[in-house]
Amino acid sequence: MNIRRTRIAATTLVAALALTGLSTAAATAATPAKAAKRVTCVGSNTKVTVSKVSRPVNHLLIKITNTGTRTCDAYYAPTVSFDHDTWHAKTLMDSQPQAVVSLFPGESGYASLGLAGEGHHHQHRAKHATLTFKARNGGSTHTAPDTLKLPAGTVVNDGAYVSYWQYSAADALVW
Structure with missing residues (x-):
């Protein structure tokens, strides 16, 4: 049971870190696009x-x-x-x-x-x-x-x- 919980916790942590990294990168990339009005x-x-x-x-x-x-x-x-x-x-x-x-x-x-x-x-x-x-x-x-x-x-x-x-x-x- 402990190994299974450890794997789930590790998977959750990796997913959370990935999402945080992606959302930060997306927010940074979107900022210049909004500034350049079409x-x-x-x-x-x-x-x-x-x-x-x-x-x-x-x-x-x-x-x-x-x-x-x-x-x-x-x-x-x-x-x-x-x-x-x-x-x-x-x-x-x-x-x-x-x-x-x-x-x-x-x-x-x-x-x-x-x-x-x-x-x-x-x-x-x-x-x-x-x-x-x-x-x-x-x-x-x-x-x-x-x-x-x-x-x-x-x-x-x-x-x-x-x-x-x-x-x-x-x-x-x-x-």
């Missing part, structure tokens, strides 16, 4: 570019790079319209990632822009796109939109769509 990715703390890709066809790649000093969160999908709101890209809901795309300073996030939806026929030669970021609640960030010059010869139809923000170009271009 912000929403918007035009003033990112650089936005749009480029043509070879695959998939009829797609462009939107890239945002965090140019700020704090981590920014890219919520949902950007709102994209063409040539002063003539055409709007629909959000591709199936492209929603598991978590919000959080970008450290210098990191980039991506969204794909599908130019032609199936079964849509009304086409428009677009020269510019307007991109607006979304807030955490899904509404507008109420910041000035970014106006992007599109690659020459860009043609969109009324089925154009945009994916949610992704961490990699490859993930964005799946959509």
Whole structure:
């Protein structure tokens, strides 16, 4: 009986010490994270570019790079319209990632822009796109939109769509 009690007491002591060590380490690690407040990715703390890709066809790649000093969160999908709101890209809901795309300073996030939806026929030669970021609640960030010059010869139809923000170009271009 004494050996069994000794083992139980030793196991309990080791577990208590392990928990104490873990909780102290977790509290120490959490302190700096709370101090560094995150912000929403918007035009003033990112650089936005749009480029043509070879695959998939009829797609462009939107890239945002965090140019700020704090981590920014890219919520949902950007709102994209063409040539002063003539055409709007629909959000591709199936492209929603598991978590919000959080970008450290210098990191980039991506969204794909599908130019032609199936079964849509009304086409428009677009020269510019307007991109607006979304807030955490899904509404507008109420910041000035970014106006992007599109690659020459860009043609969109009324089925154009945009994916949610992704961490990699490859993930964005799946959509």
